[in-house]
Amino acid sequence: MHLPAPIRTYFTARAPQDGDTFAAAFAPHAIVHDEGHDHRGTQAIRNWWLAAKAKYRHHAEPIGMEQAGQKTIVRATVTGDFPGSPAVLSFTFGLAGDRITDLEIG
Template sequence: MKLPSIVETYFEAEKRGDADALARAFAADAVVKDEGAVHTGPDQIRAWWLAAKEKYHHVAEPLDVTEQGGKVTVRAKVSGQFPNSPAILQFVFGLRGDTIVDLEIH
């Protein structure tokens, strides 16, 4: 499976638990939508990710990737401390150059 470089950076940072590297993968105006909330900019995205990590102690393992309509969709097996773990979630990335401009998780 060949992930775009910046998407690989996201999942590698997630795997290492590196909130700073994860936040640096996002553009200054990036938006993340997850669990009905919207987080804008690297600082809010970093805070969102740290709060989710503390709450769920999750890890995400990419399974496959598709690109369509300018979006990169990664199906990932997410395991952690939440009901019905593990779950298969979709991470839908919007990219601009070598940064993530939007991410929606469902």
Template sequence: MNMPSPVKAYFDADRNRDARALAAAFAADATVKDEGNTYAGREAIEAWWSEAKAKYEPVAAPLEVEGQGEAVKVLAEVTGNFPGSPVKLTFAFRLAGARIEHLEITQ
């Protein structure tokens, strides 16, 4: 599946359960919006991701990639230890050069 390098880095780090590599895919002042909450900065993003991994053990498998350049959406099947698993979620990335500037995850 053809993805921009920061998006691929995000999903590779997620699959490998590597919080530091995942956070490194983001710009220093990046934001993530997930389940109605917003997380700002790499430290907060790493903490959000680590807490979700510990609690739900989610695994995201990309199915489709749409867009290019600064705006990329990835439809992924997410399985884990949560009600309704598996679910299909949209990961909407806004990129700035070689880093993720913003990520919003929606159903």
């Protein structure tokens, strides 16, 4: 599967060493919606990602990708320290150029 570059970075970045690389995949005013909360801007998104990695020690392996209008939806098997692991989740990305503008995880 050929993932767009910023989405590939999203799934291959390793915490904490790749925090800056991970954040750089997002547009300056990007928004991430996860677990009922919104995280706005690259610093907040970086902080959310590092905290989630520390809490759940999770890894997501993409298993499918589709386009839905202007969105790229990636289904991934997520394995980590959380009830129901592993779980298949959908990651709905909005892209502009080579940056993620929005992401909803569900």
